[in-house]
Amino acid sequence: MMGFGTTDDLCNTGLGLELGSFHAEQENCSQSGRLLQPIKKNKLALKYDHMLPSLTLGPSEEVYRSIRKKIDADLQPQASSFSAVSSFSNSSIKKEREFGIGEEVDVERVSSRVSDEDEEGSPRKKLRLTKEQSVVLEDNFKDHSTLNPKQKQALAEQLNLRPRQVEVWFQNRRARSKLKQTEVDCELLKKCCETLTSENKRLQKELQELKSLKLSSPVYMQLPAATLTMCPSCERICGGSDQGSSTSTFTVRPKPNFYNPYTHSSAAC
DNA sequence: TCTAGGTCCTGTTTTACTTCA
DNA sequence: ATTGAAGTAAAACAGGACCTA
Numbered sequence: 001m002m003g004f005g006t007t008d009d010l011c012n013t014g015l016g017l018e019l020g021s022f023h024a025e026q027e028n029c030s031q032s033g034r035l036l037q038p039i040k041k042n043k044l045a046l047k048y049d050h051m052l053p054s055l056t057l058g059p060s061e062e063v064y065r066s067i068r069k070k071i072d073a074d075l076q077p078q079a080s081s082f083s084a085v086s087s088f089s090n091s092s093i094k095k096e097r098e099f100g101i102g103e104e105v106d107v108e109r110v111s112s113r114v115s116d117e118d119e120e121g122s123p124r125k126k127l128r129l130t131k132e133q134s135v136v137l138e139d140n141f142k143d144h145s146t147l148n149p150k151q152k153q154a155l156a157e158q159l160n161l162r163p164r165q166v167e168v169w170f171q172n173r174r175a176r177s178k179l180k181q182t183e184v185d186c187e188l189l190k191k192c193c194e195t196l197t198s199e200n201k202r203l204q205k206e207l208q209e210l211k212s213l214k215l216s217s218p219v220y221m222q223l224p225a226a227t228l229t230m231c232p233s234c235e236r237i238c239g240g241s242d243q244g245s246s247t248s249t250f251t252v253r254p255k256p257n258f259y260n261p262y263t264h265s266s267a268a269c
Numbered sequence: 270t271c272t273a274g275g276t277c278c279t280g281t282t283t284t285a286c287t288t289c290a
Numbered sequence: 291a292t293t294g295a296a297g298t299a300a301a302a303c304a305g306g307a308c309c310t311a
Binding site for chain 3: 273274279283285286287289290
């Protein structure tokens with residue numbers, strides 16, 4: 001699995017931050033009946049949703065459950081299907097609050113959904129999905145972020161929507177999910193950058209100290225050069241026996257490779 | 270190899286709704 | 291209390307890429 005977890009060498013947060021190489025490999029999405037192909041070009045792949053279940057744009061788990069509970073209760077006396085759509089069709093008075101994360105959930109909901117009769121012909125009639133429909137869609141999205149034609153058709157029938165609407169909803173939902181994940185990644189990168197910056201400052205300071213130490217003829221200059229070794233990790237001078245490779249006097253050379261403050265610590269010596 | 274049909278992604282537009290002065 | 295502008299979320303759309311038959 002790319003992305004999270006495999007780039008621990010860079011950052012011990014366990015989160016990979018290789019934005020440019022997210023898609024070296026891609027999971028199969030068997031639910032959709034269509035295997036997602038390895039992404040070519042610069043397309044971004046959807047691959048985090050199942051890994052980060054908390055990163056949904058829908059209601060949080062608790063809110064989600066409470067909604068479900070309430071809806072289930074509300075729907076108890078009714079038929080199990082959403083054929084009751086017309087019951088909240090054309091109502092323009094109901095108040096609603098989208099059940100976003102952390103937001104309160106109002107029972108009532110605005111639904112300007114028009115009846116199915118005028119589906120045809122009208123150019124673009126935007127319909128707000130009902131809470132029940134949204135919940136079911138979210139439920140399905142949790143299981144699989146893509147739909148095969150059968151699932152799409154079944155969902156459409158269950159929700160009294162057109163298959164196209166279900167399809168569009170899933171498309172938009174995937175886009176939202178990905179956007180959210182991008183924001184999370186961005187935040188992580190920021191934090192990592194901050195950490196690296198502070199580590200860099202610290203190392204610069206340490207370097208300055210070592211340089212000044214060198215200029216003021218340090219004690220270990222009195223030692224035979226052969227007794228001084230360089231720590232391979234942090235390149236600090238260490239006293240000790242000759243390791244064979246370190247025959248030079250005290251030197252500070254730039255590290256050739258990327259320094260990872262998480263996996264290496266110069267203070268570890 | 271070419272083509273048609275289908276799906277997905279991405280960006281954009283449109284619309285419903287909220288907030289605030 | 292009302293109203294209208296601005297902002298926001300989401301439904302819908304368009305177009306291109308890609309896959310499969």
